Amino acid sequence: MPLEGxxxxxxxxxxxxxxxxxxxxxxxxxxxGLVGPSGSGKTxxxxxxxxxxxxxxGKVILSGDExxxxxxxxxxxxxxxxxxxxNPRWRLSKTxxxxxxxxxxxxxxxxxxxxxLQRYPNELSGGELQRCCIxxxxxxxxxxxxxxxxxxxxxxxxxxxxWHTMLDIVHTRQIGLLVISHDHALVNKICxxxxxxx
Amino acid sequence: MxxxxxxxxxxxxxxYVKGSVQQRITVVDExxxxxxxxxxxxxxxxxxxxxxxxxxxxxxxxxxxxxxTGSILYGGELLDEKLLRRHRGREIALVxxxxxxxxxxxxxxxxxxxxADGEVQDKERDSLFERFQLGKHVARLFPFQLSGGMAxxxxxxxxxxxxxRLIIADEPTPGMHPDDVAEALGRFKQLAEGxxxxxxxxxxxEAALRIADKVAVFYAGEAIELAAADDFKGQGERxxxxxxxxxxxxxxxxxxxxxxxxxxxxxSDVQGCLFAARCSSYAEDCxxxxxxxxxxxxxxxxxxxxx
Ligand code: SF4
Numbered sequence: 433m434p435l436e437g438x439x440x441x442x443x444x445x446x447x448x449x450x451x452x453x454x455x456x457x458x459x460x461x462x463x464x465g466l467v468g469p470s471g472s473g474k475t476x477x478x479x480x481x482x483x484x485x486x487x488x489x490g491k492v493i494l495s496g497d498e499x500x501x502x503x504x505x506x507x508x509x510x511x512x513x514x515x516x517x518x519n520p521r522w523r524l525s526k527t528x529x530x531x532x533x534x535x536x537x538x539x540x541x542x543x544x545x546x547x548x549l550q551r552y553p554n555e556l557s558g559g560e561l562q563r564c565c566i567x568x569x570x571x572x573x574x575x576x577x578x579x580x581x582x583x584x585x586x587x588x589x590x591x592x593x594x595w596h597t598m599l600d601i602v603h604t605r606q607i608g609l610l611v612i613s614h615d616h617a618l619v620n621k622i623c624x625x626x627x628x629x630x
Numbered sequence: 631m632x633x634x635x636x637x638x639x640x641x642x643x644x645x646y647v648k649g650s651v652q653q654r655i656t657v658v659d660e661x662x663x664x665x666x667x668x669x670x671x672x673x674x675x676x677x678x679x680x681x682x683x684x685x686x687x688x689x690x691x692x693x694x695x696x697x698x699t700g701s702i703l704y705g706g707e708l709l710d711e712k713l714l715r716r717h718r719g720r721e722i723a724l725v726x727x728x729x730x731x732x733x734x735x736x737x738x739x740x741x742x743x744x745x746a747d748g749e750v751q752d753k754e755r756d757s758l759f760e761r762f763q764l765g766k767h768v769a770r771l772f773p774f775q776l777s778g779g780m781a782x783x784x785x786x787x788x789x790x791x792x793x794x795r796l797i798i799a800d801e802p803t804p805g806m807h808p809d810d811v812a813e814a815l816g817r818f819k820q821l822a823e824g825x826x827x828x829x830x831x832x833x834x835x836e837a838a839l840r841i842a843d844k845v846a847v848f849y850a851g852e853a854i855e856l857a858a859a860d861d862f863k864g865q866g867e868r869x870x871x872x873x874x875x876x877x878x879x880x881x882x883x884x885x886x887x888x889x890x891x892x893x894x895x896x897x898s899d900v901q902g903c904l905f906a907a908r909c910s911s912y913a914e915d916c917x918x919x920x921x922x923x924x925x926x927x928x929x930x931x932x933x934x935x936x937x
Contacts, residue, residue: 469809543892557678559892587676587833588880592888614808617836621882 433495434459435481435507435576435608441489442476450476452489456627458576461606463599465619468629474612477629478578481610482509494575504531508569512581514561518553524564525549532571541597542567559590566594570601576608584613595622631706632664633827634688634796638700641683641692641851658683658851660700662923662930667795670818670828672838672859674877675848676893681831682727684848685800688829689724690714704796720746723789725799731785732773739769742788751791758787761813783810790817797821797828803837815841835862835877847874850893850904853923856930870931872909903934911935 434457441452450473458464458481468474479485481492483505494506511517518527528534528549539546542563548556549564556564562582569577579598583591599622602609613619619626641658658680665671673681686692688702690711702709704717714722724731733741742755759768762783768776776784782802789797797818803811818828819841832838838845839859847855855871862869866878876889891908894900902917903909909916913935921932 557676559677585677585833587674588835588877589888590676590892592880592882592886593890595886596888615882617882621886 433575436493437477437481437487437490438493439490440477440480440487440492442473442480442485442487451629454490454629456481458608458610460575460608461603462625463602463609463611463623465623465626466610466612466629467614467616467619467626472629474629475580478509478580478610478612481576482507482578484509504571504573506573506575507578508571508574508576509578509580510562510565510569510582512584514558514565515553517565518561520553522552523549524551524553524556524561527553528564528568530568532573534567534570538567538570538601541601543593543597559586559594562586563594566598574607576610577602578610578612580612581614582611583618584615591618633667633705634709634829635664635703635706636661636684636688636700637703638662639684639687639702640699641680641687641696642698643693643696656851658687661853663846663853663856665796665827665829667825667827668822669844670822670830670842672830672832672842672845673848673853674832674835674838674845677833678850678895679848679893680851681833681848682800685724685798685829685831688798689718689722691724719744720793721795723791723794723797725785725789725797725802727800727802734773736772737769738771738773738776738784742769742784746793751793754791755787758790758817761817762787762810779810783814786814786817790814790821792821792824794821794826797826798831799828800831801833802830803832803834811837836881847871847877849873850895850900852904852932853930854905854932858929861929868927870926870929870936871905871933872911872936873905876908876910903932905933 437454437456440454441449443449466474480487544563544567548560553561583594611619611623639658639661640656642654642656644652645655646652661684673684675681687698692698704713707713743752764780764783768780786802789799799818802814815837818830822828830838830842839862842859845857845859846853855874857869857874862878866875869875869878879885880888889908894904902919903921906912906916916934919934921934923930923932926936
């Protein structure tokens, strides 16, 4: 069942429409790139698709139904700045197990070392923190992932490590992945198709 | 004579482990490098490699519990607090990594204007704002009202004035739109052509190569290679250090092949080469001998076996 955004529209308060009548579909197991200028509302689109915000116009549809808000949302979003996506006063063990308890195999695949989980967010590097956020997002109910500039803040080696793991996992579990990025080389490398968002 | 010269700079601090047990942690280890007028030197490396600390050490804004040894010279003079007070924010400008460096209670326009600014600088800043498509109203905003992209542009404008002789730019571009990155990099380049020295700290090797003359690569607090920007070509054959080669080959356009592992958090945990656990050219002696920096093919490298 695809994840569909149908004729979506979004704007802030009375501001101009960031996008209007925009439709997109993402199939299970598919890796799709979303590129477009900054300020065009790519992140807002991600937030609509993952149920963080309700569209002003249009609908987000999954499994033929309109999305309902549950505790573990089937569409998970991963952000550019992991340090802003976690509670700074929680040890990582609590953050990572917020929605589910990742098994050893996943933690190992993501290169998450046990002792990181005893630490607080400000004691980990951006790459370490991002791996934890990915683990958190990969619960058994996750069917789609929106990666919003997920590795923009990371060095090339860490970036390649994280994407290789991520692509393995989404392939095995047939998760649909939307890659929001300004890096054309990256999008060309990993995405089956690209949507231009203008 | 180089404009900025860093000699055997080490940065360390004391950390409490388990209650009252103290441990001295070295985060930058005997760093040497120099930058000439008109030159752009990029410092690249993963987060936690000590890049930002270098910026803070030069600007004299390290936290109090941090100890430094070695020396930093500016125009041949020891860059101490007195000299810094004279030049900071004027000849020597920092483009900080985060908006938290701005005073949250002061309107943007007001804090960009320093006491040394005359009409020329104000005009110049207006035209920079225009080039970055920051409307006039932005000057009247408070820092928290800026979006991420706007904040970056404001931070770049603080430093990119003609009176600046040395710019320390600490991750100025991530999250900026590619057009604005190009604009910011273009502005640095232009200032360098006018004789300004630019130290460009970034994790984005691709952005670095667009403007830098030389690239210093950091790993776990050490500068492990200093290479000409031109050495980053093809499969990285001309690069000297195995880590630099790995970094180059991990780019999406160059194969996207990551090596495994992460850099050690503390150099003091490792006896020999800091890269030994991940190195494809590893040999027996790498485990016990910490490589000294040496010259290889017109660049610098810290590797026992680089040729
Ligand atoms: S010294 Fe040895 S381990 Fe270190 S980078 Fe060189 S070859 Fe590799």
